[in-house]
Amino acid sequence: MAEAQRRPTLMDVAKAAGVSRALVSIVMRGAPGAAESTRARVLEAARELGYRPDSRARLLRSARTRLLGLSFSTSQPFHAEIVDAAYAGAAERGYEIALSAVASGRPETRAAEALLDMGCEALILISPTLGSEELAGFSRRAPVVSLLRDDVGDDVDSVSSDDHAGIRLAVEHLAALGHRRIAHVDGGEAVSAAQRRVAFRAEMLRRGLEPIVVPGGPTEEDGLRACALLPDNPPSAVVAFNDRTALGVIEGLRTAGLRVPSDVSVVGYDDSQFARLSYVQLTSVSQDAPLLATAAVDRAVDRLAGAEAPAHLVRTPHLVVRNTTAPAPAD
Amino acid sequence: MAEAQRRPTLMDVAKAAGVSRALVSIVMRGAPGAAESTRARVLEAARELGYRPDSRARLLRSARTRLLGLSFSTSQPFHAEIVDAAYAGAAERGYEIALSAVASGRPETRAAEALLDMGCEALILISPTLGSEELAGFSRRAPVVSLLRDDVGDDVDSVSSDDHAGIRLAVEHLAALGHRRIAHVDGGEAVSAAQRRVAFRAEMLRRGLEPIVVPGGPTEEDGLRACALLPDNPPSAVVAFNDRTALGVIEGLRTAGLRVPSDVSVVGYDDSQFARLSYVQLTSVSQDAPLLATAAVDRAVDRLAGAEAPAHLVRTPHLVVRNTTAPAPAD
DNA sequence: GTCGTTGTCTAGAACGTTCTATAGACTGGT
């Protein structure tokens, strides 16, 4: 159908209810200044006509748009979890979320600019790939919060997960199960791979254990390949860079005739969908998307409220124990 | 920083370039009616001031917003692939995409209404869960295209994938490899499970083969469980409802001591990320997200251009052969 | 009675753009 039937405006409702445009506006946004009786009458007229406020006009006119811009990447399943939680967090603080995706022919700059053009008061960028100076450029127009990445310069807020703490949790868990020979299949050049590698070394040394670090990468292939590089006398546990890396490692161990977790325990990182799959049930370090999302929203809202300087918030991850870790075999 | 520094408007650029507001507008949107020399001067002034058009005002004023609303679910990784492709498709037809997510506390109605309020000219809803009458309601305001679901009534367009053809491709492939005993682990009550089940039966009978249908479901657990229900004399090939189901089946076969694909071949459906994982390499029927996305965009744009009645488009899926299918064992 | 005070309502400007109508300044053909 979709006839060219003009959608009703404030004016239409005003006429129907026999009041002024301004009063309908007051009623529609629940502002004080209308008698209860007329309020009801206006609301009824609006319902009758099927009136819905036009967000373009509303956004254009009002000083505060109460709109938070959120950019995410279509290629990262983890981002979707954050988007989900961000909606709830924003609603709780009385804000709306405007989405903009980083897609194939659509670079991050474009996504961020679109959000600004829509009238967003602040920007939340999920693991931005932009440089500090570019981010600083955006931050001159609106407060910017970098989510999942913290090396973004001093003009931009950041909310990220404590990699050191995450790795410590993993090692702690394995050590408590009696493991002494623990290897780390690292993330190679991937984002935050260096931090996790350093954290692993530090944590192992702190416990008087020898840190075995094997070069890996962020994908299953990398994990698979890394298995070939494990010492002949294999470790009894592996901390993988990533859940995907962990899956590759598990596959590699399996084909080498080792059983997980009875022979070798494996810990992943991210607690992604993979990890939760019933036939995987991977023990993994969770960055907790909802927690990060609400922290980022809160930070953005606070920046809009007060005038505090940008800060770098770090959230502590937690360990989700499933079925790929078990007590060390009594060798 | 984020000072309260007002962003430059058309008026500012006009003053700087010494022309009228209207002319700057003409230049900014590349419309005819400006001399090349002044065009350059205006553009320079705009660049100088860092002017960016305000999309709220633009959207509010212009008759054609050239905005396509796209709703997707954060919990479906497949939707992300479609979003990605939709951006490219829309850009090609001179349209922009406005996103709205269906998230935890955010039902589909809310997502769709938000898109309408933003001034979208048409709506593309990815596998909508709304009823036909509700969809028809939206279609009175703007053309609506349902993506991935076709039983949406006659007021709404739909673009979906041909389940029958997909199953046929799978069976064809297996038959060509010499398989005669082929089982289908179905999707139980899941969306489009019935269609695929019917298609499998029909296709097997057409070939004079006995259709073995085993009750399953859309997750790995279901696939795993279904393995126990396979006849004692196991089939040499399985067509799973789903990639996830297929993974469960593979796991089940493996633990039963059967090798994939040398003992049993397995075909999945969706060609999801799982399927492409290097250690899985699942042969799967691909619905081809980019194809579906551009088809939906094209359909929406066509509806906006012409006045044709809603149609139900069906795209033919294709088979992606990987490493979980092999010639039938010479029994 | 007059005077704030409070509660309800309204007129009209404003937001930054696009659209419609029109005005001048050139062309070139007669």
Place this chain on the structure above:
DNA sequence: ACCAGTCTATAGAACGTTCTAGACAACGAC
């Protein structure tokens, strides 16, 4: 010389909302 046509530019209304300022009535306090 004059008119038609094209090109360039502009003024001002419009889009649908919110905001500012103020009008009007009712009320109680003096």
